[in-house]
Amino acid sequence: MNTSINGNKPLEGRVAVVTGAGKGLGAAFARSLAQHGAAVVVNNRIRPGAADEAAAVAESIRASGGRAIAEHSDVTDPEAGARMVKAAIDAFGHLDTLVLNAGTAGQAVRFSGATLDEIRQVMETNFFANTAIVAASLEALAATGSGRVLFISSSAGLYGVKGRAHYAASKGALNAFAFTLADEWRGKGITFNVLCPYAATRMTGADDPDNPDALLAPDRIAPAASWLVSPHHDRTGEVWIGGGGWLRRVETVETGGAAMPQQIVDFETFAVGQSGLETAQGFSGAEAAFADLFGDLRAHLKGRSQ
Template sequence: MSEIRFDGQVAIVTGAGGGLGRAHALALAGRGARVVVMDLGGAQPVVDEIAAAGGEAMGWDGSVSDAGAVAALVAAVMDSWGRIDILINNAGILRDKSFAKTPLDAFDAVMDVHVRGSWICTQAVWEIMRAQGYGRVLMTTSSSGLYGNFGQANYAAAKGAVVGLMNTLAIEGAKHNIRVNALSPAAATQMTRDLLPPEALDLLAPETVSPAALFLVSRNAPTKTILAAGAGIVALPAITETPGVDLGPAPRPEDVAEAFDRIATQRGAEPLDAAWAQTRKFVEMAERRRG
């Protein structure tokens, strides 16, 4: 297997002033990328760290949810380096409370950074990547968004939303060689340090997650793929659908209830390539019924 390198490429990493973003930025720079370190007030130390190691980086202090600031950043990068190959949407915040006790402003704040921020940053580089005929975009989801977690309804909603964004952008970007994936990290960061015992924190260094991130933004990356990573372990969460049970042209709720075990436990569950694949499957099954 040849070494994965990023020589001649330009990468933007949001939320890169610490934790996972810092680890991603350092890892990309260590493999030849010129890195834009974006963070709200903490970019320069990481830029200095990259420079001290012989890499090339620029810092940008600003919010991912500020469309004007992001546009200015992208313009500055293009003026300096002339291209943008990689975007890692890593910036995030927590506002944890049980659903019943979560005020609307805590929901808005989390959605603003995770969903609006990912949208704004990706849209800001999208046309550049289309024109280049090359781009790699990485969303950051979470096990909370994939599976749920008590006290994180707002965070889970946001992290689930970026998976939906990934799925559609992977389809829209395919003909332009833009590949879009998602990372579900398990890491000891400022966001998680109060949630995990010390012995777990020792295992979950952010640096153990970054190899999966770099693979997902590499030249030979897959697309529309989620990888979960932490403590040196990498797994693939997948959204699949069972083949389906034909309940006739006018099913009743009772028919669904009676068939539920068959619907849920069928063998042959598989991922679908797009929303219309499900519609096509249902129509084809119904047409077979009609003969």
């Protein structure tokens, strides 16, 4: 793979923390970042009785000529973010990149009152842990003037998924969090973007010998993550989705709209007229979306009064 831009590795001098990087997507992200020149803090907790997966990934990166260290915090530990930042600065001098990959799918089960505790558990890992790590990292990221945060989300957070209400809700919350931070930090030195990868991993059952998912190997989406955190990608608030070497841009859009009917019986005809996307557009944030709608409404009212 050619990792050069003008003869230099595009992430040379960058320092990244990758959470949940002991296996699957996280390990692929860490390897790709290192291949493109970044120094990597490979985060992964050590499960009781299990091997040190973070150390193995870090060693494989070093064996290939890259720079990496292992870090073993459980992301749900309130001090995890501070420890990751310290590890990066102590080892490599600064921190400018977060790839927040660690997550859990929870159990596949239809929603009921019995799943409320499961929702809280999944939200703790997939949402609250990420907010805490970002909070602990903001000062270090901003100090570099080119901080990059990439949230690893899922199409479940865009569209929902049957039997995974807890997982979908956690990823939807993560997406909204990313959009908000992108809006708050626009032009202030940190970008926030989202990648929704399709990949065969332990979480998706790739350990099953009857699951033929070579096309969706994590390494085939990992370069997208390296691009989204590179200094050459300076846009913010974007969502990308892909797998198997294919990548798509995701955009939430609204139709142009029209004057709302006042009788319920007229709404169905109105809805059919709004089903096309010819006038659809996206917005940089909720305030921009409201301003556009309110502008159309004022123009309509003004036209009606003339």
